Amino acid sequence: MPRTWVVIPMFNEGSVVASVIEEVRKTFPHVVCVDDGSRDDSAARAEAAGAVVVRHPVNLGQGASLQTGFSYALRDPQATEVVTFDADGQHQVADAVGMVELLREGGYDIVIGSRFLDGRTKVGALKRLVLKTAAWWTRITTGMALTDAHNGLRAIDRRLLERIRIRQNRMAHASELVDQIGELDAKWTEYPTHIVYTDYSKSKGQSLLNSVNILVDLLFK
Template sequence: MSASLAARTWLIVPLYNESQVVREVIAEARKTFPHIVCVDDGSSDDSANEARLGGAVVVQHPINLGQGAALRTGLDFALTQKGADFFVTFDSDGQHSVDDALAMVTRLSKGDLDIVVGSRFLDNRTKPGFVKVVVLKLAVKFENIMTGVKLTDAHNGLRALSRKAAQVIRIDQNRMAHASEIVSEIGRNKLRYEEMPVHLVYTEYSKSKGQSVWNSVNILSDLFLK
């Protein structure tokens, strides 16, 4: 065993106007994962600086490009880093748990998978609202049919990727549709995937920022219109 799992992992955190919480989120995650790259997606507040103070490397988009682009930039940056074997996409608003991330990397390190995707619906820890459950389930059904990839949670931002997965996954969709795009990329590249139950904390803060159900319409049209 050369280095510990956490030291071989890069956390990729897309960041957009989260200056209230990001420092705390990063500092907390740094207790476990020493390498964190925050991709500041053209925030108009002090997010980038806060992330730096939390201890992350910050890559800054000159203009707002959307979360999909931020993820891809983060992956590209982390891939150039020495000793980076695992890549975890992690939200900047404190919804994700560091323990879940570590568990996913541990699973990935067995070497028989390319990507581990978090799911809210494999156990009962997460409590989203009723409408959200219905919309998310419908999205999942639809994606299963379209991509042939069987996942129970279509839009979970917590994922652990191997080098291979980090290299091959293309993200063209700038806006929220990137989550669906990642799923279809798993299918297209025939990546070996598995889901793991994760716990999302719906705090008042994350709820106030969370995407509205209407966004599923936008996601659908983004995916189909060229």
């Protein structure tokens, strides 16, 4: 039977991560959280909610956390795909379900979420400009006409996952991942996702400043 693993990078998310995991596990029971050197009780709360927790002794960044989660999921011989999912509550499980279904039914190697394919996600003008610029730069450098190159919600088939190796630890990892998808000539598509921005998620890295940091990492990775 197909088995999906959900990989959730986690850094000081103790106030929200349990509810995120509980919601995810209603549909996807196999969840691995990578605790990236948290200084709070994130790991304990994630374990109590039913996730497997793999710990980094120090904070290495989201790229490193994803690679650790990928490596863990690939240890399961029954794993058929991985979903990457943020710990701050901004992603919707229903979108992840639709992406996994599309991945399997369409024979894709990867399905990438996009907040710009429908009108559900409300993005400020400046943030939209920065993210669109990042997507434009990705199109120039990889030939992939993505509308949203830095969406953290993805569904990745095992066969592609086995060939991916993320070396950029921080925000440039998203661009590095797209680069590898292009180099490997993977079959990809996008899926409309609803990103819910809350005061909490903004404080955890969804601010305009973080979008600017994405561009800086992209240009100087």
